[in-house]
Structures are given as structure tokens and as C-alpha cells.
Amino acid sequence: MTRELPSPAKPLRIGTRGSPLALAQANETRALLAQAWDLPYEAFEVVIIRTTGDRVIDRPLSQIGGKGLFTKEIEEQLLSGDIDIAVHSMKDMPVEQPGGLVLDGYLTREDPRDAFVSLNHAAIPDLAQGATVGTSSLRRKAQILARRPDLNVVEFRGNVQTRLQKLEDRVAEATFLAMAGLSRLGMIDSVPARAIGTEEMLPAIAQGAIGIERRGDDSRVAALLEPIHHEETAQRLAAERAFLAALDGSCQTPIAGLAELSGGTLRLRGEILRPDGSEVLDDAGDCAVADGAALGHEMGKRLLGRAGPGFFAE
Numbered sequence: 001m002t003r004e005l006p007s008p009a010k011p012l013r014i015g016t017r018g019s020p021l022a023l024a025q026a027n028e029t030r031a032l033l034a035q036a037w038d039l040p041y042e043a044f045e046v047v048i049i050r051t052t053g054d055r056v057i058d059r060p061l062s063q064i065g066g067k068g069l070f071t072k073e074i075e076e077q078l079l080s081g082d083i084d085i086a087v088h089s090m091k092d093m094p095v096e097q098p099g100g101l102v103l104d105g106y107l108t109r110e111d112p113r114d115a116f117v118s119l120n121h122a123a124i125p126d127l128a129q130g131a132t133v134g135t136s137s138l139r140r141k142a143q144i145l146a147r148r149p150d151l152n153v154v155e156f157r158g159n160v161q162t163r164l165q166k167l168e169d170r171v172a173e174a175t176f177l178a179m180a181g182l183s184r185l186g187m188i189d190s191v192p193a194r195a196i197g198t199e200e201m202l203p204a205i206a207q208g209a210i211g212i213e214r215r216g217d218d219s220r221v222a223a224l225l226e227p228i229h230h231e232e233t234a235q236r237l238a239a240e241r242a243f244l245a246a247l248d249g250s251c252q253t254p255i256a257g258l259a260e261l262s263g264g265t266l267r268l269r270g271e272i273l274r275p276d277g278s279e280v281l282d283d284a285g286d287c288a289v290a291d292g293a294a295l296g297h298e299m300g301k302r303l304l305g306r307a308g309p310g311f312f313a314e
């Protein structure tokens with residue numbers, strides 16, 4: 001049976017940032033929607049929106065401050081009706097959305113692992129004493145320093161292509177990228193990247209997941225998204241994002257977490273680190289798949305209690 005698109009009069013507008021990765025994700029969403037509803041690509045339009053995070057490129061993200069650096073302008077256009085949905089890397093999304101918006105549509109999650117990327121080395125242990133590595137992620141920086149306090153970590157901003165160029169230019173010996181990003185950009189075979197096991201480096205909350213945001217009162221769009229939504233991804237993210245929310249995490253703090261499902265059970269692992277890597281606190285728990293958010297909340301609060309005040313201070 002062919003489903004009927006509710007009110008297909010004009011193209012559905014898909015808002016996204018303009019980076020190659022963001023565009024790949026928006027186009028993937030567009031293709032999935034076209035396929036699910038048996039419609040031509042022209043029924044959907046990709047609209048590029050420039051955000052503060054894209055504009056300010058001369059400072060570390062952690063110094064620009066404010067929540068939703070990469071989302072504010074997109075959400076404004078969603079609220080004003082200039083776009084109908086927004087496609088996001090869930091890793092970059094604050095745990096709460098502005099009033100009137102909901103973020104409950106998820107595509108099937110990609111590989112959540114980080115990748116070690118280097119032209120000369122296969123893994124972290126191969127790096128020479130004092131070697132320079134580049135990353136803009138406070139989490140990755142703290143995790144690397146926890147294992148290798150001797151390494152020199154330098155700020156590495158910019159999109160995937162820019163960071164790879166910095167390796168070519170010998171600015172650093174290695175960098176770290178999400179496997180999901182490389183895979184969506186079709187670069188997994190052309191870039192010297194090796195997946196890092198999650199025991200070795202626990203990923204960012206929601207890494208590898210794409211979320212679709214909409215207006216809460218837009219029932220047409222809610223129905224439209226239903227066939228491309230992946231419920232297991234939603235269940236995993238519910239646990240991870242509740243963990244993050246309990247820790248009051250913005251992306252200013254080194255927090256990692258990953259939920260996995262097997263045989264009706266959800267297992268959540270979580271970790272917080274001092275920014276200099278000098279202390280790592282971790283926790284893990286199991287629960288029924290439907291109870292992930294409660295477990296995440298509980299684990300977050302427990303870790304916060306163990307950490308005490310000032311844990312995240314530089």
C-alpha cells in the first residue's frame with residue numbers, strides 16, 4: 001500500500017547547516033523521505049542556514065559560550081515556519097529544545113565510535129613521548145590526557161576536511177573524528193582512520209545519531225517522519241540524554257556515555273573527566289529498554305555526587 005503524504009502541495013523544507021557533513025545528513029534524510037513516501041526528490045528542498053558556530057571560526061567553541069551555537073538560527077527558522085524540519089547531529093544538540101519545538105525523530109544510528117586519524121601511526125600508544133595531537137573536543141582532550149598525560153593537545157577546529165589538511169600540514173601527529181561523520185561523508189576508506197573501541201574511548205552522548213526536529217503542533221510533519229523513525233535509536237538516546245541532563249552538561253564539560261541494547265536489556269555506560277584528564281569517574285547500569293531515561297538520570301546524579309563541586313573546573 002502506498003502511503004499518502006499529508007498535503008503535498010509545496011515542497012517540504014529541510015533546514016540544515018552548510019558543512020559537508022550537515023549537508024550529507026540532510027540529503028540522507030531527504031532520500032529516506034522520498035523513498036518512504038514514493039515521491040520525487042523535488043518534493044523536498046534542502047535549505048542551508050548559517051549559525052553562530054559556523055560564523056565564528058577564530059575562537060575555541062568552548063570560549064564562544066552559550067548553548068546551541070550550531071542550532072539557534074535553525075530553530076528560529078523552524079519556529080517562524082521558514083523551514084518545516086531541521087536535521088541535526090544529535091551529539092551537538094542541547095538536552096532541551098525551545099518551547100514549541102520537539103526533537104523526537106531519529107534515523108538509524110551509525111557507528112558511535114571515535115576514530116584515531118593519523119598519517120604515520122596506528123593507535124594512541126604508538127605516539128612518541130610528547131607528541132602533538134589536535135582536537136577541539138573537551139571530552140576527547142580529557143580522555144587522551146587521562147591515558148597519555150605527556151601528549152601535547154592543540155585546538156583543532158573546522159570541518160573534517162580542514163582537520164585532515166592540518167595533519168597533512170604536520171600541525172599535529174594525529175586527530176580524532178567520529179566514525180559516523182567519516183562514514184556519512186564517504187571517507188571511511190580514503191582517510192587513515194581506525195575505530196577506537198568504546199572501552200578505550202567512550203563516545204560523546206548521542207554520537208552517530210541524526211535527529212529531526214519539528215514544530216510540536218505540526219501533525220502533518222509528525223506523520224511524515226513516522227516511517228523513517230528508528231525506535232531503538234530513540235531508546236538509546238533517551239538514556240544517554242537523561243544522563244547528560246542530570247549532569248547539567250553543555251558541550252563545555254568532558255562527559256561521555258553510550259547505551260546499547262541486547263535482548264530486551266539496555267546497558268548504559270557513562271563517564272565524566274576532569275578537563276586535564278587527571279581524574280576519571282565512571283559508572284554503568286542495566287535496565288529494561290523502556291526505563292533508560294530513569295537509569296540515565298540516576299547514573300548522572302550518582303556521578304555528580306561522587307565528583308563533588310569544582311570537578312569540571314580547569
Ligand SMILES: NCc1[nH]cc(CCC(=O)O)c1CC(=O)O
Binds near residue numbers: 090091092176209
Ligand atoms: N561536533 C562536530 C560533530 N558533530 C557530529 C559529528 C560526527 C557525526 C556524529 O557524531 O553523528 C561531528 C564531527 C566529529 O566529531 O568528528
